Structure formats: structure tokens, C-alpha cells
Amino acid sequence: MRTGTTHASFDVLSIVEAAYSLEGSQQQWTQRLLEVAERSVGQGLAGFACAFDANSTDGGVAFERGSAAVINQSTEMVHAIFDGLTQAAPGWLSNYLAGDGGVARCLITSEVDPRGKLNYRQRLARSGVHDGINIVSMDLDRRGLLLSLAIPAGPTIAPALRTDLVRAATHIQSALRLRARLAAESPDAASAPGALESGDALLTAEGKLLHAEGDAKLATARRALQTAVRDVTHARTALRDDAHRALGMWKGLVSAHWTLIDRFETDGERYVIARENVPQLNGLVALTPTERFVVAYAARGASTKEIAYTLGISATTVRVLLMRAARRYGVRSRKALLALGRRALEESESE
Numbered sequence: 189m190r191t192g193t194t195h196a197s198f199d200v201l202s203i204v205e206a207a208y209s210l211e212g213s214q215q216q217w218t219q220r221l222l223e224v225a226e227r228s229v230g231q232g233l234a235g236f237a238c239a240f241d242a243n244s245t246d247g248g249v250a251f252e253r254g255s256a257a258v259i260n261q262s263t264e265m266v267h268a269i270f271d272g273l274t275q276a277a278p279g280w281l282s283n284y285l286a287g288d289g290g291v292a293r294c295l296i297t298s299e300v301d302p303r304g305k306l307n308y309r310q311r312l313a314r315s316g317v318h319d320g321i322n323i324v325s326m327d328l329d330r331r332g333l334l335l336s337l338a339i340p341a342g343p344t345i346a347p348a349l350r351t352d353l354v355r356a357a358t359h360i361q362s363a364l365r366l367r368a369r370l371a372a373e374s375p376d377a378a379s380a381p382g383a384l385e386s387g388d389a390l391l392t393a394e395g396k397l398l399h400a401e402g403d404a405k406l407a408t409a410r411r412a413l414q415t416a417v418r419d420v421t422h423a424r425t426a427l428r429d430d431a432h433r434a435l436g437m438w439k440g441l442v443s444a445h446w447t448l449i450d451r452f453e454t455d456g457e458r459y460v461i462a463r464e465n466v467p468q469l470n471g472l473v474a475l476t477p478t479e480r481f482v483v484a485y486a487a488r489g490a491s492t493k494e495i496a497y498t499l500g501i502s503a504t505t506v507r508v509l510l511m512r513a514a515r516r517y518g519v520r521s522r523k524a525l526l527a528l529g530r531r532a533l534e535e536s537e538s539e
Contacts, residue, residue: 199228200352200431201424204438207356207363208449210370214239217367218333219257221360225323225335226259229353233317233338235259236269239364242330260338268308291488292357292498293324294350297336316340323353325361328467328484328533331368333360348432358440358498366447366465387461388446391417404462409443416442416500417460439500441465444478470536472529475513482509486522487529 206224210217222237239255251270258266297320301309312318318341326332388404391397395418397410404413416439423434441447447465452458472480478499485495496503514525 198349198352198431200349200356201428201434201438202228203356204359204435205424207360208447210363210367210449214252214255214367215257218255219259222257222259222335226337229321229349230337231339232260233340234261234265234312234315235335235337236261236266237333237335238270239333240326240331242326242332265308265311268311271308291326291328291332291485291490292354292361292494293322294345294353294357295322295324296320296345297322298341312338321345321353323357323360325357325364327361327365328469328481328488331364333364335360352431352435354494355435355438355440355497358494359438361498362440362447362465365467366449366463369463369465387449387463389413389462390451391460391462393421393458393460394418395421398459402464403445409445412443413446413462416446417448420448420460440498441500444481444499444501471532472513474516479509479513479516482506483513483525483529484533486510487526487533 203221203225206221209220212220218237218239222235225237226232226235235258237257239252241250241252253270256266256270297306297309300322304310309318317338319339321337321339323335323337324332325335388401389397389410390399391413395414397414400410400413403409419437423437427434427437442462445464445466446462449461449463450458451461466477467481467484469480469484472483475483478501481499482495485498486492490498492503492506495506499506510522510525514520514522517525517528519525519528
């Protein structure tokens with residue numbers, strides 16, 4: 189990480205904006221995201237990013253090599269990183285990427301590999317890369333993205349910056365899910381850019397609602413969408429130099445339902461589209477959709493605040509939903525509810 193700089197100088201907001209720039213193939217999107225992350229918080233040493241799938245029945249993790257992106261590093265080193273990750277001790281990689289630490293995380297390499305068991309780290313060290321910032325985004329379906337930025341040995345990461353990078357990981361997760369949804373709608377297109385022309389609601393950048401369909405027509409939904417658009421616009425303009433405050437206003441979803449995407453007209457006018465983008469989740473069928481999401485995220489290790497940020501609801505609402513879910517299943521404690529949730533997730537993953 190850069191030295192002699194303040195937290196506000198790290199442009200984490202640009203990482204979120206890059207995540208929601210959905211055009212291009214998976215590899216093009218990953219490369220663009222990595223380049224923005226390197227400019228925003230890196231130190232110009234090296235960077236690596238790749239999508240992964242942690243659904244293997246043997247507990248392993250599969251990397252999607254076709255999505256991989258690299259910066260300031262040789263092709264040979266990319267292969268070494270792949271081999272080092274995939275050939276790590278059984279269970280190590282799945283614990284690292286998909287362990288019970290929440291679905292969006294920011295980890296320092298030396299924290300998760302204190303004894304240097306990853307063999308490629310020795311080769312990286314010879315080029316001045318002794319550690320790394322790892323932004324991990326993993327959705328409830330256990331698919332996600334690992335984005336790593338090389339840093340020298342010994343630097344610390346400020347708690348506020350780590351919080352912001354976790355928030356950025358939340359948005360990367362949301363963008364990955366939306367990319368998959370758009371590709372499913374238009375399987376013959378690399379990125380289905382035409383799908384961005386429509387959605388459940390269309391608003392101006394100032395939050396004026398121009399059109400709404402389905403659930404977005406409800407009065408509560410309209411108000412939530414208008415408030416969210418105004419908050420995001422304020423975050424990207426007036427709070428541009430204060431990433432921590434800006435990201436605090438820009439939540440992962442709106443009302444556990446919608447993702448906000450920019451749409452630009454030929455004259456440069458900016459509009460905002462609200463696209464349905466709920467997580468894909470099986471199991472927990474006795475619960476309402478939002479109760480299921482809350483229980484599932486909590487079962488994955490996310491805190492109440494992290495769940496609230498991910499879904500775009502209040503922490504109080506999260507606690508109420510957990511209590512309601514517990515009553516529906518006839519359990520009295522959060523611990524018992526989450527144990528039940530973990531079993532349900534495991535059963536749904538094995539189907």
C-alpha cells in the first residue's frame with residue numbers, strides 16, 4: 189500500500205463503479221476491475237483476479253482460468269499462482285475462500301498463510317512482492333471472485349480501509365450475480381448489454397421515478413428506490429473525496445431486491461435502472477424470501493451490520509427478520525437458528 193497517504197486518498201468508490209460497468213466478456217470485466225483496483229489502492233507491484241466456484245463435492249475450489257486477469261506480472265507467474273493455489277493442502281483453499289468469515293472479506297495474505305506454505309509466494313518475494321491484499325467476494329451459491337493486490341512486507345491496513353474494501357467486495361458480489369442473470373437472459377451475447385436498457389424501474393440521477401413495473405410500483409418500493417438513487421448520486425459527487433462516508437450510503441442492494449445500474453443516453457444524459465438482483469438460494473422454504481437471505485448470510489458468517497449493508501436494509505430489520513425466522517422454525521436462539529440454516533444450505537448444495 190502507498191505510504192504517506194490518508195485513508196481518503198484511496199479511491200475505493202471507483203472499484204464499485206467499475207464492478208457495475210457490466211459490458212464485455214467475463215475476462216474483460218475482470219481485467220477492468222483489477223486495473224481500477226490497482227490504481228485505487230494498490231502499489232503498482234502486481235495484481236491478480238479470477239472467478240471461482242467453491243461447490244465441489246470434495247471440498248475443493250475450481251478457478252475459472254478463462255476469467256483470470258493479471259497486471260504487472262508475467263504469464264509464467266500467473267500459471268505459478270494458479271498452480272500454487274490449486275495444489276495447496278486439501279481444505280486450505282476452501283477454508284480461505286469460503287470459510288465462515290462472511291461472504292465479502294478483505295484478507296491479508298500473511299494473515300491466512302503465516303507460515304508461507306503457498307509455494308508461489310517465494311517466487312513473488314524475489315520481485316519485491318512479500319504480501320497481498322485479497323478482496324474476496326462469494327455469493328450464497330458459493331461462486332465468487334478473488335482479487336489480489338501485491339504489497340510489500342509489513343504494511344498495516346487501516347480498519348476503515350478494510351471496511352471499505354469489504355463493502356466493495358459486497359458490490360462486486362452483487363455485480364457478478366447480475367452479470368450471470370443478464371447472461372442467462374441473453375445466452376448468445378458476451379455480456380448482454382441490451383439487457384441494461386430495461387429493468388423494474390427507471391429513474392433520473394436526481395431520483396425522480398419515470399417508470400416502474402412489478403414490485404417496484406409499490407409505494408414503499410418507489411420511495412426506497414428514489415432515496416437510494418439520491419444517496420448514490422450524493423455519494424458519487426458531494427462525497428467523492430470521502431470514500432468511507434460515500435460507501436456507507438451506497439448499499440449492496442435496495443430493499444433486498446434491486447441493484448442500481450447507470451444508463452447513459454446518446455446526449456450524455458444519465459439515468460438509473462433498477463434491476464431485480466436477489467441472491468439465488470435453495471432451502472429454508474418455510475421462510476419469506478428476505479428471511480431466507482438474512483438467515484443464509486448469517487449462517488455464512490456475516491454480521492448483522494454486514495447483512496444490513498449487503499441487502500440494503502437496516503440492522504434493526506435484520507434482527508427482526510432473524511427473530512421471525514426463529515419463531516417459524518420453533519427455535520429460541522440465534523445459534524440454533526444458524527445451525528439449522530447451515531444444515532439447510534449444505535443439503536441444498538448437495539442436491
